[in-house]
Amino acid sequence: MRPSEQWASATPRYLADPVITVDNLSIDYMGETTTHAVRDVSFTLGRGEIFGLAGESGCGKSTLAYGITRLLKPPALITSGSATFHSREGFSIDMSQLRGEDLRAFRWDKISLVFQGAMNSLNPVINIQAQIEDIFTTHRPEMGKRARVLKCGDLLERVGVDRSRLRSFPHELSGGMRQRVMIAMAMALDPQVMIMDEPTTALDVVVQREILDEITRLRADLGFAVIFITHDLPLLLEISDRIAVMKAGQIVEMDTAYDLYTHPQNDYTKRLLASFPSLTGDRGDFIRTGVADLQLTETAQEATE
Amino acid sequence: MTTFNPLDEQGAPPVVVAAPRSSFTQLLPSASPKLVVGLSIAVLIILWAIIGPFVVGDPNAISTQEFLPPGSHGHLLGTTETGQDVWSQIAYGTRGSLIIGFVVGALATVLSGIFGILGAYIGGVLDEGFALFTNVVLVIPGLPLVIVIGNYIPVSQRGIFLIAVVLALTGWAGSARVLRAVTLSIRNRDYVAASRVSGERTWRILVIEILPNLIPVMASQFVFAIIFAILGEAGLSFLGLGASNTFTLGTILFQAYNDLALTQGAWWWFVPAGLVIALFGCALSLINFSIDEIINPKLRNSTRAVRRKWGLSAAQIRELEGENIK
Amino acid sequence: MRFYLQKLVFYVVALWAAVTLNFLIPRLMPGNPVDILIAKMGATGQPVTPQTRASLAIALGQGGSTNWFVQYGDYIVNLFHGNLGVSVTDFPASVTTVIAQALPWTIGLIGLSTLISFILGIGLGVLAGWRRGSWLDNLIPVTTMFQAVPYFWLALILVLLLTRLSHIFPFAGGYDVYGGLVPGLTPDFLGSVLYYGFLPALTIVLSSIGGWMLGMRNMMVSTLSEDYILTAEAKGLRPYRVRLTYAARNAVLPSFSGFAISLGFVVAGSIVTEEVFSYPGIGQLLWTAVSNDDYALMQGIFLVISVSVLLANLVVDLLYALIDPRTRARS
Numbered sequence: 001m002r003p004s005e006q007w008a009s010a011t012p013r014y015l016a017d018p019v020i021t022v023d024n025l026s027i028d029y030m031g032e033t034t035t036h037a038v039r040d041v042s043f044t045l046g047r048g049e050i051f052g053l054a055g056e057s058g059c060g061k062s063t064l065a066y067g068i069t070r071l072l073k074p075p076a077l078i079t080s081g082s083a084t085f086h087s088r089e090g091f092s093i094d095m096s097q098l099r100g101e102d103l104r105a106f107r108w109d110k111i112s113l114v115f116q117g118a119m120n121s122l123n124p125v126i127n128i129q130a131q132i133e134d135i136f137t138t139h140r141p142e143m144g145k146r147a148r149v150l151k152c153g154d155l156l157e158r159v160g161v162d163r164s165r166l167r168s169f170p171h172e173l174s175g176g177m178r179q180r181v182m183i184a185m186a187m188a189l190d191p192q193v194m195i196m197d198e199p200t201t202a203l204d205v206v207v208q209r210e211i212l213d214e215i216t217r218l219r220a221d222l223g224f225a226v227i228f229i230t231h232d233l234p235l236l237l238e239i240s241d242r243i244a245v246m247k248a249g250q251i252v253e254m255d256t257a258y259d260l261y262t263h264p265q266n267d268y269t270k271r272l273l274a275s276f277p278s279l280t281g282d283r284g285d286f287i288r289t290g291v292a293d294l295q296l297t298e299t300a301q302e303a304t305e
Numbered sequence: 306m307t308t309f310n311p312l313d314e315q316g317a318p319p320v321v322v323a324a325p326r327s328s329f330t331q332l333l334p335s336a337s338p339k340l341v342v343g344l345s346i347a348v349l350i351i352l353w354a355i356i357g358p359f360v361v362g363d364p365n366a367i368s369t370q371e372f373l374p375p376g377s378h379g380h381l382l383g384t385t386e387t388g389q390d391v392w393s394q395i396a397y398g399t400r401g402s403l404i405i406g407f408v409v410g411a412l413a414t415v416l417s418g419i420f421g422i423l424g425a426y427i428g429g430v431l432d433e434g435f436a437l438f439t440n441v442v443l444v445i446p447g448l449p450l451v452i453v454i455g456n457y458i459p460v461s462q463r464g465i466f467l468i469a470v471v472l473a474l475t476g477w478a479g480s481a482r483v484l485r486a487v488t489l490s491i492r493n494r495d496y497v498a499a500s501r502v503s504g505e506r507t508w509r510i511l512v513i514e515i516l517p518n519l520i521p522v523m524a525s526q527f528v529f530a531i532i533f534a535i536l537g538e539a540g541l542s543f544l545g546l547g548a549s550n551t552f553t554l555g556t557i558l559f560q561a562y563n564d565l566a567l568t569q570g571a572w573w574w575f576v577p578a579g580l581v582i583a584l585f586g587c588a589l590s591l592i593n594f595s596i597d598e599i600i601n602p603k604l605r606n607s608t609r610a611v612r613r614k615w616g617l618s619a620a621q622i623r624e625l626e627g628e629n630i631k
Numbered sequence: 632m633r634f635y636l637q638k639l640v641f642y643v644v645a646l647w648a649a650v651t652l653n654f655l656i657p658r659l660m661p662g663n664p665v666d667i668l669i670a671k672m673g674a675t676g677q678p679v680t681p682q683t684r685a686s687l688a689i690a691l692g693q694g695g696s697t698n699w700f701v702q703y704g705d706y707i708v709n710l711f712h713g714n715l716g717v718s719v720t721d722f723p724a725s726v727t728t729v730i731a732q733a734l735p736w737t738i739g740l741i742g743l744s745t746l747i748s749f750i751l752g753i754g755l756g757v758l759a760g761w762r763r764g765s766w767l768d769n770l771i772p773v774t775t776m777f778q779a780v781p782y783f784w785l786a787l788i789l790v791l792l793l794t795r796l797s798h799i800f801p802f803a804g805g806y807d808v809y810g811g812l813v814p815g816l817t818p819d820f821l822g823s824v825l826y827y828g829f830l831p832a833l834t835i836v837l838s839s840i841g842g843w844m845l846g847m848r849n850m851m852v853s854t855l856s857e858d859y860i861l862t863a864e865a866k867g868l869r870p871y872r873v874r875l876t877y878a879a880r881n882a883v884l885p886s887f888s889g890f891a892i893s894l895g896f897v898v899a900g901s902i903v904t905e906e907v908f909s910y911p912g913i914g915q916l917l918w919t920a921v922s923n924d925d926y927a928l929m930q931g932i933f934l935v936i937s938v939s940v941l942l943a944n945l946v947v948d949l950l951y952a953l954i955d956p957r958t959r960a961r962s
Contacts, residue, residue: 069865071865103867108867120859121858121862123881125956134872135867171956
């Protein structure tokens with residue numbers, strides 16, 4: 001039975017065991033004219049689920065993720081709604097109410113992030129070890145120095161980077177390595193959710209494949225949920241359990257990956273799916289589901305006549 | 306004493322790269338209170354410098370009424386040790402100082418442009434040579450050099466323009482270094498590469514693609530050079546190396562100091578000259594602030610006043626501020 | 632390694648330039664310094680013999696061969712022996728001795744004031760950049776305005792206010808000469824030095840702090856929008872760590888490299904400040920040399936100032952390479 005079918009039976013698992021519930025969340029960018037970046041978005045993230053968030057640039061997917069984790073900067077403001085975190089220990093926290101010290105302690109421990117373009121996501125003037133270590137010195141002060149260094153090395157090796165790279169500086173690492181370091185940092189406190197914002201967009205396809213394999217392997221080992229944000233829908237179709245398609249700040253369709261691929265309901269979803277060229281099928285076939293782009297095939301036919 | 310625009314790792318200010326052939330108005334500063342105040346004061350002083358000397362009396366006219374305090378009949382700001390009218394002297398002095406300021410500003414900008422922009426764009430050995438030359442000039446201390454040179458020049462030949470040239474020659478290096486860094490970073494951007502590949506001529510690329518992005522930086526440096534020149538001239542004159550037969554704010558200060566104005570309590574001779582320099586410098590600094598905000602839009606004001614303008618409630622503003630300082 | 636070599640080469644070239652400049656200036660300028668001096672001595676009624684002329688000529692480096700290249704060679708050799716000629720002001724004391732007496736005062740005053748100004752300015756800049764829109768932002772125009780004020784005018788106003796109108800501080804000197812204090816590492820002497828040095832230091836700090844503060848604050852604002860700051864905040868790090876190790880550490884870099892440039896300006900300002908406060912440093916010495924047409928001393932001072940500034944620049948450059956790990960990779 002396909003995993004997605006497992007989800008579709010009885011009460012969907014994501015509802016039975018949710019880790020994040022987002023309720024009618026709206027985020028605006030204040031200014032001379034107010035921009036409604038996220039409009040009334042609701043969804044539930046199941047424990048251990050890979051949830052894909054797809055959409056074109058500017059549709060609000062990153063804003064949504066930052067809003068949930070309270071990383072928005074002025075002039076962005078959450079205007080309504082809430083995001084609740086359900087810890088595996090049994091308690092729930094309304095993330096929009098967290099303040100100050102509580103917010104700081106919550107961060108990274110329960111939800112961590114992997115940003116896009118690790119080119120600039122690492123502090124250029126301190127070495128890798130320092131950057132991973134300060135997660136521990138802040139959140140796990142009871143750890144001794146030796147235990148910390150050991151753990152840092154372990155984390156690196158887990159993502160496939162040699163332990164000796166601890167003393168390197170970010171500019172001495174390749175793009176792929178830097179992204180792996182980011183993933184290692186994200187895993188440091190054994191979080192329950194990892195939000196990944198275009199983690200592989202800036203990398204070449206071979207490295208992309210390696211990183212994705214790494215992520216799915218780690219998820220299988222450690223059981224964290226993933227919100228995977230990208231504009232690359234085919235990628236999501238491959239790795240996600242469920243996918244939400246966003247357009248202009250709203251979720252226009254949300255379904256299991258398989259169902260979204262085979263039976264897209266919304267026009268926009270259909271257009272998105274139609275925009276990715278197919279490797280198989282007739283020349284000019286732009287849709288993987290086999291439905292040809294009528295306009296294009298007609299033109300091709302005219303040309304051959 | 307120098308102000309630094311924020312620089313990236315190559316030492317280049319993060320220039321807001323306008324799309325090629327963008328409108329000129331995008332480059333103009335927004336009318337913030339700082340800019341308005343700065344411009345008004347600066348314009349007032351410039352007008353005073355131009356019109357003043359035609360309106361006031363003869364600054365050289367000595368009289369027997371020494372050390373009169375301000376307000377004494379006919380002398381708005383009092384008199385000097387030789388009974389000269391301070392008010393007239395200030396008028397002529399402002400003109401002299403401003404002339405030096407603008408001449409040096411122009412000269413230094415041209416020089417820094419040549420050594421900074423041209424060298425960086427052409428690249429290769431020329432660039433290395435120019436860069437080395439710039440750095441050496443930068444590192445050799447300017448004022449002592451000027452003092453030593455200045456001392457060899459006979460007093461009669463020390464005119465305003467000579468002072469201006471000397472100041473320009475010692476003041477262009479810092480700007481050249483910054484311009485070089487900016488040009489290098491722009492030169493590596495995609496749209497310049499595209500122009501080159503599509504066969505555009507060098508001078509066209511320079512003028513149309515690169516120069517418009519340099520204008521805010523150069524404007525800021527021009528303003529800064531003026532401040533540097535006026536202060537530098539004041540310093541030189543104070544040391545006795547200033548222009549010999551023209552009034553500048555520096556020479557007035559020199560005279561006042563030498564004639565023991567302060568010990569005699571004649572503060573009105575000494576204070577106004579420095580005050581004019583300070584005011585003009587402040588005005589120019591304010592203008593520079595506004596230019597800074599063009600160069601780096603992140604500096605634009607997002608204070609409470611602006612946020613209130615957006616129609617946010619007090620609670621929302623507090624919320625925004627709370628989010629900012631996490 | 633290549634980086635250090637490049638730096639060394641640069642500083643050697645700069646040093647050579649300064650030294651050669653020093654050699655060329657008197658020879659390129661109109662008028663013969665020896666003649667000017669003789670005329671002056673004659674005017675004051677001092678006896679001038681052919682021997683005086685000859686020794687003066689040698690002291691001013693005009694003696695010996697008339698071939699410039701040979702003179703240059705002699706000049707360089709003399710430099711290596713620390714022989715900068717003879718001072719006319721303090722005849723027959725050597726220029727080296729005279730300078731050696733004045734140099735420590737200037738290094739102490741300038742060095743300390745610049746450091747204080749730098750540290751304070753950077754610190755305030757970090758605060759101002761972190762808390763945007765706060766009252767600190769309003770402090771910036773004020774301090775920047777202090778920068779537009781001529782050093783010496785500010786100094787003289789301070790002198791007027793704090794030494795003549797209210798006798799809080801002394802208005803001249805490096806230490807209490809009349810109180811019978813002898814230079815030495817005694818608390819009395821050092822205390823006196825600090826007391827006398829306070830006003831000149833204050834002038835320098837006030838005039839330059841604005842620049843550091845503004846530069847640092849602008850850079851902080853830029854840096855705070857970088858991606859790694861977002862990462863640091865997302866990691867739940869404490870605010871002070873984000874502010875210091877992530878933001879300030881990166882934001883201070885351009886100011887640091889700019890510190891070297893500003894040294895030249897500081898030297899310039901100090902010359903005037905020392906004159907105003909009659910502070911027994913190099914600046915005042917230069918002033919005296921200029922007034923007395925003491926060419927040998929003037930050139931000696933110029934050389935010493937150049938070398939000091941170059942040395943300071945070199946130190947700052949090396950420090951910079953230490954705090955920014957990308958520098959070595961870039962060269």
